[in-house]
C-alpha cells in the first residue's frame with residue numbers, strides 16, 4: 001500500500017469513492033485521473049491527468065477504478081493489474097463486514113453496506129450504498145450491486161452482472177454472468193440466460 005491514491009473516473013461515482021477514501025484516512029493525498037479535459041477537480045480534489053497517464057504514477061500511488069460501467073471498469077482494472085499496480089479495497093467506516101468474508105482488490109463497499117459471514121466478493125465490484133449481501137454468497141468479479149439491493153443467503157451472482165437499485169434476490173438463487181436486473185425487481189428462481197430482467201417476479205425483456 002502507498003500513501004497516495006489516484007482514483008480513475010471523476011464522475012458522480014468517483015466522487016463517492018473519493019469520499020470513502022477520505023473517510024478511511026489512509027492516504028495523505030487523493031487525486032483523480034479523468035479523460036474529460038473539462039473536468040479539472042472533483043470533490044475539491046485535483047484531476048492530475050487522463051487514464052492514459054497512469055504509468056507515470058504507478059510507483060508512488062495506489063489506484064482505484066471508479067467507473068460505474070462494469071465492462072469499462074474491467075478493462076481499465078485489467079490494464080492496471082497487468083502492470084502490477086497497487087489496487088486496494090475501499091470500505092466505508094459505516095459498512096459492516098462479517099467473519100470469513102473475502103473481498104478482492106478494487107472492490108468498494110459504500111456507506112451502510114452489510115456483508116454477512118462466509119461470503120466472497122470478487123475483484124472490481126461495487127457494493128453501493130445500503131446494499132446487503134447475506135451469508136454464503138459468491139459474488140463474481142466486476143459486479144455492481146446498486147443502492148438498496150438485498151441478496152439473501154447462499155446467492156451466486158456471475159461476473160459482470162448489474163443488480164439494479166432496490167432489487168431483491170431470494171436465498172439459494174444463482175444468477176449467471178452478464179445479467180442486468182432492473183430497478184425494484186425480485187428474483188425468485190435461477191437465471192441461466194444472459195439478458196435484461198425486470199418486474200416482480202422477474203421476466204426477461206431483452
Ligand SMILES: CC(=O)SCCNC(=O)CCNC(=O)[C@H](O)C(C)(C)COP(=O)(O)OP(=O)(O)OC[C@H]1O[C@@H](n2cnc3c(N)ncnc32)[C@H](O)[C@@H]1OP(=O)(O)O
Nearest residue numbers: 128146147163164165180181182183184196197198199205
Ligand atoms: C448511485 C446510482 O445511481 S447507481 C445506479 C442505479 N441504477 C439502476 O439501478 C438502473 C436500473 N435500470 C433499469 O431498471 C432499466 O430500466 C433497465 C436496465 C432494466 C432497462 O433499461 P433499457 O434496457 O433501456 O430498457 P427499456 O427502458 O427500453 O425498457 C424495456 C421494457 O422494460 C420496462 N422496464 C424497464 N425497467 C423496468 C423496471 N425496473 N421495472 C419494470 N419494468 C421495467 C419498460 O417499461 C419497457 O417495457 P415496455 O417494452 O412494455 O415499454
